[in-house]
Amino acid sequence: MENAAPRFVADVMLGRLTRWLRALGYDSLYDSAYEDAALAELARRENRILLTRDVELTRRKNLHVLLIHDDKVQSQLRQVISAFELNDVSAFTRCIECNAELVTISRDIVAVSVPPYILKTQTNFRGCPQCGKIYWRGTHWVRMRRVLSEMQNDE
Numbered sequence: 001m002e003n004a005a006p007r008f009v010a011d012v013m014l015g016r017l018t019r020w021l022r023a024l025g026y027d028s029l030y031d032s033a034y035e036d037a038a039l040a041e042l043a044r045r046e047n048r049i050l051l052t053r054d055v056e057l058t059r060r061k062n063l064h065v066l067l068i069h070d071d072k073v074q075s076q077l078r079q080v081i082s083a084f085e086l087n088d089v090s091a092f093t094r095c096i097e098c099n100a101e102l103v104t105i106s107r108d109i110v111a112v113s114v115p116p117y118i119l120k121t122q123t124n125f126r127g128c129p130q131c132g133k134i135y136w137r138g139t140h141w142v143r144m145r146r147v148l149s150e151m152q153n154d155e
């Protein structure tokens with residue numbers, strides 16, 4: 001990658017969008033308790049792009065903001081992808097729940113926490129060092145992959 005990957009912070013309206021950006025591997029903060037002033041401050045301090053549905057927020061100074069136009073999450077994602085030329089090179093490397101980078105974990109370690117069927121059919125597991133969530137290439141993964149590739153084929 002030529003430039004550092006863009007990092008984001010999203011307003012309270014954009015929780016689902018945040019999860020998609022994390023699934024793509026982009027560092028994206030979200031907390032439903034963030035208020036406007038805190039959002040703006042966080043975006044400035046950490047040099048993040050503020051994603052918002054709120055026109056008021058786009059008027060603040062010294063802030064890199066993208067006003068999100070649509071209510072539908074797929075349109076929102078498409079808008080962000082095209083605005084910042086995002087790619088899926090780092091897809092599925094970040095925790096969708098808490099934004100931490102995932103680490104590879106061995107089957108021995110996951111054996112106690114995933115259902116036997118999953119253990120039998122999956123070989124690669126990743127885990128979140130922050131919240132403990134375990135990821136594998138299950139149906140959810142396949143579904144997201146499909147949505148992402150459909151989105152790229154549309155262009």
Ligand SMILES: [Zn+2]
Pocket residue numbers: 095096097098099100128129130131132133
């Ligand atoms: Zn996590």
